[in-house]
Amino acid sequence: MTVVDLGMPTLPHAPRGVGHLRGNRPFPDAARDALRDGQLRANLGHATSTIRAKRAAVVAEVPDWEQLRAAGKAIKAATMARLDAHLEELERQVTARGGTVHWARDAIEANAIVTELVRATGVHEVVKVKSMATQEIGLNEALEAAGITAHETDLAELIVQLGHDQPSHILVPAIHKNRAEIREIFLRTMPEVDPGLSDDPRELAMAARAHLRERFLRAEVAISGANFAVAETGTLAVVESEGNGRMCLTLPRTLITVMGIEKLVPSWRDLEVFLQLLPRSSTGERMNPYTSLWTGVTPGDGPQDFHLVLLDNGRTATLADEVGREALHCIRCSACLNVCPVYERTGGHAYGSVYPGPIGAVLSPQLTGVEDNASLPYASSLCGACYDVCPVAIDIPSILVHLRAEHVEAQKHATPEAVAFRVLAKVMSHPRRWRMAQKAAGLGRLLARGRPTMPAALPPPASRWTQSRDLPTPPKETFTQAWAREHGS
Amino acid sequence: MKVALFATCLVDTMVPQVARATAVLLERLGHEVVVPPGQACCGQMHVNTGYRREAAPIVANHVRAFRGAEAIVAPSGSCVASIHHQQADVLRRAGEHALADEAASLAERTYELSQFLVDVLGVTDVGAYYPHRVTYHPTCHSLRLLRVGDRPLRLLRAVRGLELAELPGADQCCGFGGTFAVKNADTSTAMLTDKMANVLSTHAEVCTAGDASCLLHIGGGLSRMRSGTRTVHLAEILASTEEAVQPDQSTRPAISAVNAEGTTS
Numbered sequence: 001m002t003v004v005d006l007g008m009p010t011l012p013h014a015p016r017g018v019g020h021l022r023g024n025r026p027f028p029d030a031a032r033d034a035l036r037d038g039q040l041r042a043n044l045g046h047a048t049s050t051i052r053a054k055r056a057a058v059v060a061e062v063p064d065w066e067q068l069r070a071a072g073k074a075i076k077a078a079t080m081a082r083l084d085a086h087l088e089e090l091e092r093q094v095t096a097r098g099g100t101v102h103w104a105r106d107a108i109e110a111n112a113i114v115t116e117l118v119r120a121t122g123v124h125e126v127v128k129v130k131s132m133a134t135q136e137i138g139l140n141e142a143l144e145a146a147g148i149t150a151h152e153t154d155l156a157e158l159i160v161q162l163g164h165d166q167p168s169h170i171l172v173p174a175i176h177k178n179r180a181e182i183r184e185i186f187l188r189t190m191p192e193v194d195p196g197l198s199d200d201p202r203e204l205a206m207a208a209r210a211h212l213r214e215r216f217l218r219a220e221v222a223i224s225g226a227n228f229a230v231a232e233t234g235t236l237a238v239v240e241s242e243g244n245g246r247m248c249l250t251l252p253r254t255l256i257t258v259m260g261i262e263k264l265v266p267s268w269r270d271l272e273v274f275l276q277l278l279p280r281s282s283t284g285e286r287m288n289p290y291t292s293l294w295t296g297v298t299p300g301d302g303p304q305d306f307h308l309v310l311l312d313n314g315r316t317a318t319l320a321d322e323v324g325r326e327a328l329h330c331i332r333c334s335a336c337l338n339v340c341p342v343y344e345r346t347g348g349h350a351y352g353s354v355y356p357g358p359i360g361a362v363l364s365p366q367l368t369g370v371e372d373n374a375s376l377p378y379a380s381s382l383c384g385a386c387y388d389v390c391p392v393a394i395d396i397p398s399i400l401v402h403l404r405a406e407h408v409e410a411q412k413h414a415t416p417e418a419v420a421f422r423v424l425a426k427v428m429s430h431p432r433r434w435r436m437a438q439k440a441a442g443l444g445r446l447l448a449r450g451r452p453t454m455p456a457a458l459p460p461p462a463s464r465w466t467q468s469r470d471l472p473t474p475p476k477e478t479f480t481q482a483w484a485r486e487h488g489s
Numbered sequence: 490m491k492v493a494l495f496a497t498c499l500v501d502t503m504v505p506q507v508a509r510a511t512a513v514l515l516e517r518l519g520h521e522v523v524v525p526p527g528q529a530c531c532g533q534m535h536v537n538t539g540y541r542r543e544a545a546p547i548v549a550n551h552v553r554a555f556r557g558a559e560a561i562v563a564p565s566g567s568c569v570a571s572i573h574h575q576q577a578d579v580l581r582r583a584g585e586h587a588l589a590d591e592a593a594s595l596a597e598r599t600y601e602l603s604q605f606l607v608d609v610l611g612v613t614d615v616g617a618y619y620p621h622r623v624t625y626h627p628t629c630h631s632l633r634l635l636r637v638g639d640r641p642l643r644l645l646r647a648v649r650g651l652e653l654a655e656l657p658g659a660d661q662c663c664g665f666g667g668t669f670a671v672k673n674a675d676t677s678t679a680m681l682t683d684k685m686a687n688v689l690s691t692h693a694e695v696c697t698a699g700d701a702s703c704l705l706h707i708g709g710g711l712s713r714m715r716s717g718t719r720t721v722h723l724a725e726i727l728a729s730t731e732e733a734v735q736p737d738q739s740t741r742p743a744i745s746a747v748n749a750e751g752t753t754s
Contacts (some may be wrong), residue, residue, distance in 0.1 A: 032675045341662045345679045379673060381666025381680070382537060384633035398574075404539030421540045428498065429546035431554070434529040438502050453712060464671040468678040469709030472503060479496050479505035483512070483524045 011317035012106065013369040019107040019138040019313075020166070021368050023352015026375035030350040031342075040347050043178045048338045051172075054284025055335060055389070062280065072277050072392040075270045076329035080319060083261065086231045087310065090264055093234025097296025099306040104258075106313045107137035113309050114139060114223065114256055115146045121254055123148075123220045129238060129245040130154030131225025132332055133258045133311055135167060135354040136367075139223070150223065151215045153244040155208050162189040168348030168356065171282050171334040176347050179204065212244060222248035222303070226259040227331070228274060229308075232267045235295040236308070239278060239288045246292045255294075255303035260311050262319075262328040274331055277391035282333035314367030323402040327362045329392045334359075336386035336396060342379055351376060358386035362399040370406045377403035438478050448473035490610075491521045493558035495551075495599070497568045498530035500701045507701050510728035511564045511602060514615060517728075518606075527554035533571035536579055538668045545583035548576045552592050560609065561599040564724045566631030566699045569601040574634060601631060602724055603640040603699055613643045618731040620650035624693035625723075626684070626707065628700040629662050641699055641723055648726060654691040658683070665706035681710045688718060699723045 014021050023030060034040060059065055079086060091101045104110035118126055126143065128134065128150050140150045140161075152161040156174040160167050163185045167173030174182070179199040186193055186204065190211050197207055224245065228237040236257055238245050249255060265271050279288040297306050319325050337343045337357030348356030353364035353373065361380055365373035377400045386396040411418060427433045448454050453470040457463070465471060477485075492515050496508035512522045531551055535544035551572075555561050563569050573596045580589035606612055625645060631637045645653055664670065664680025671677075684707060688696045696711070698704050701722055708720030 028673050028675065031673065035675050035679050341664070341680050342673075342676055345683075346676055377539075378669065379676075381629070381662050381664060381669045381677070383629035383662035383666070385629075385660075385662070388633055401537055401539075401541075401575075404537070405541045406539075408539035409542070418540075421535060421538065422543055425535060425540065425543035425547055428530045428532075429550040431527040431529060431550070434498075441502055456713075461671055464674040465709075467674060468681065468713065469670075469706060470712040471709060472705070474503060475505050477505070478501045479508035480501050480524060480526065480528065482505065482509070484526060487524075 011320055012312075012314070013317050013372070014136075014314040014367045015106050015108055016368075016372070018111065018142075019136055020354045021136060021364050022372055023350075025352070027346075027350055027352070027379040028375060030352060031346040031379070034346045034350045037347075039178070039181075040176050041345060043176055044344055044347050046178075047172065047175045048344045051284055051338045055281060055338065058280045058284050058286055061286075062276075068273060068277055069391055069393045071273045072331075073329065073394075075265065075273060076392055077326075079264065079266060079270075080262070080325060080328060083264075083319065086264055086266055087261055089266075090229055090231040090234055091310075093231065094296055094306075094308050095234075097234050099234065099296040099308055102307060102309045104309050104311050104313070107311075110137050110258060110309055110311050110313070111139055111142035114258065115142055115148070117254075117256055117307055118143065118148050118221055118223075119146065121221050125149040125151060125215075125219070126221040126223050127151050127153050127215055127219040127248045127252065128157070129222065129224035129248045130157050130173075130240065131223070131258065132170060132354060133225045133260050134223060137258070137311065137313065139258065151212075151219075153212050153215070153248055154240070155205065155242055155244070158208060158212070159185055162186070166349060167354060169334060169337060170332050170355065170357070170359075171337075176349070212247075216244075216247040216251055219248070219252045221254045221256065222252040223256045223258065224249060226257050226263055227278070228271055229259060229264040230266075230268055230271055231264050233295055235268075235293055237271065238290075238292045239275070240290045240292075241283060241285075241288055243290050246290050249292050249294060250302050252303055254305040254307075256307045256309065258309045258311055260313070261315050278331055278333055281335040281389065281391040314369075317369075318363075318366040321366065324362065324366050324399055324406075326394050327359065327366060327396075327399060329394055330359050330363065331392060333391055335389040335391065339385040339389050340380075341383060341385070342381065351379065358396045358400075359394070362394075362396055362403060365403055365407075370403055371410055374407050377401075377407060435478075435481070438481075442474045442476060442478070445473045445476065491523060491559050492605075493555055493561045494522050494524050495528055495531075495555065495561050495563040495568070496524065497563055497565045497701070499705070500564060503705065504701050504722070507564050507722040507724050510722065510724040511562065514724060514728040515562065517730075518610060518612065518615060520610075523558075525554045525558070529554070531568045531571050532576065532579060533568060534667055536571065536575050541579055541582065544579050545585065548579050548592060549585060549588055551576070552580075552588055552595060555595055556591070558595070558598065560605070561595065562602055562605045563599065564602050564699070564722060565701060566601045566628050566635050566637060567702060569599055569604075570630040570634035572596050572599045601635055601637060601699060602727075603631075603637050603644055604635065606644060606727075607640040614647035615644065615727050617648040617727045617729055618650050619648050619726045619729045621694045622652045622654055622692065623695045623697055623721075623726065624654045624656045624688060624691040625659070626656055626663060626688070626696055626698040626703065627659055628698050628703045631699050632660060637699070644723070644727060645697070649731075651726070654693045656691055656696075657687045659687075661687075663703050663707050665703045667702070670706060677706075678710075681706060685710050685714065685716070689716060693718060695719055695721045695726075697721050697723050697726055
């Protein structure tokens, strides 16, 4: 007799060997190095505490903030429940207004589609709007392999690109660099720059402006991501602070937008909620300086050739997890990074993915499959600060705990840790066994030889505690034992 | 009121004086304290480390141990938060639906100490005396999962002789995080260092909190640095009086020679 498994087929995750969702090392190892970088810690500590205070101030101004959050969460949940229908509506509307929609199962397909579209135009360089989706799939590298140069035009992305670096923050990719470091990068990499350039922010911005202006004016193809897409009219939206994005969205003849399938909202009324939530949460501004919206192609105005690439890359697999799917509600504001005590100390590179911080720790392992990012769900003390600030109320701590269980339950062979936890569970579920174990733990005091604390040099895993913290010597008698003795039960 | 005391596995095994202080305090306020002998652990460590299947029998034991209790009090925001937010879900996933309903109803009667004192008993002045300079660390799960707010501070302000020093960056996590403290020991220590710097900047003699676990971490760091500032659980401070300073609820550090000699009771 054959057994037929009628269960859900395993949905594909983001493929290996392409894009930036996986690190080379587990988080604790990468973090260990980052923690030793005093300059990084100083830069991050300064930047995150500044933006935290700005966000708190502008959020406090909004009397109905909690209702807005609840609305944002509800809209996202409702949209995800019928994502297939909304996506098809979006495709119909974009097509009806002169755009072309492409469906990309994963990073490899998306990179191939974009590369082919750029090749067809005959140009060898493109300008780029800051975009997480294209960083996720490693589009710049794919274009480079095809002989196409991609110029990042967001100031912070430009700094990262010129410094041959990787982004370390969703909103502020160069948050790990200070002004003096940025000045050095500009002096080394911009041939036209004034050698007398100082680290005054205005001077740095003017240098970048001159550098970018030339590229905007000659660009024929632009590539962007999207913050939102409104399904009912097929309208795409990018919100930004600098206006460099708008240059890319309006000057070139061809515009290619790569968007994760979770980014759409059904209607304009839904968009209104997110345009209130996003700027206050991300930059700590009441409103972002530039909101660019475009619908298909408008003859004689702006790009005359518009392509929308809808990217899955593990999102459908994420959507299938009833706890983890909430991570797809993220609007990439990065408020959770700015309040995270782990992120503040390790920076973004330690996470090994373009999505760092708390949201990255729940998103990256789901896009890649939890075993490819198994250390990330543990990269949190579960302090809950991320959940408090999330503008769409994603319960990140609960998802982290859920993914830890997914990882534990995916192990085919029992690890020493799993054996220990299983034994401990057996002990802790039977009062008599537990009392005996407590007595055994009390014998640990013999190692202390009458001192108030245990020796610092204990074997692993206890050493991982005692390397930096004293462990008190266990008492001779537990409270429950003493109480039972005194009260005769 | 008849109060069932949940000592929690960590307090019971490592810092029994905290459970003792909780019992002494509640009895002094005129309530009957019972300590259900079947109690062990709430299951949080297993759940938060990924062993939620294994946690189910631990949670079941907890529910059995406290079955029928009128009110349950624990000197731990974190364990109470787990009882409120995780226990029923763990049992439900394990298919134990009747026990899960029971866990949910027990959770409604389970209180963190400061919540129980302020909200249920309606007291902020518990008649305590503690002549020390103290700073208060609001632990993350008390702060963000239970929303205890300023209840512990209101209790501390009413303690005679106590000088309360405000802790800078108080709402920042100390870096404990259960198994996070060993799985990510370096990051945990970096967070601890900043917490200790803030604690020491207050020049307080004592750092207090409502969670023995976080205090074990902060106190362990302060002790390693030979800083002289010690950690004392909120229950120990509230249990202290001029008349009845007992060895086990004294103003001594949580890590004390008394523990090692085993003469605490």
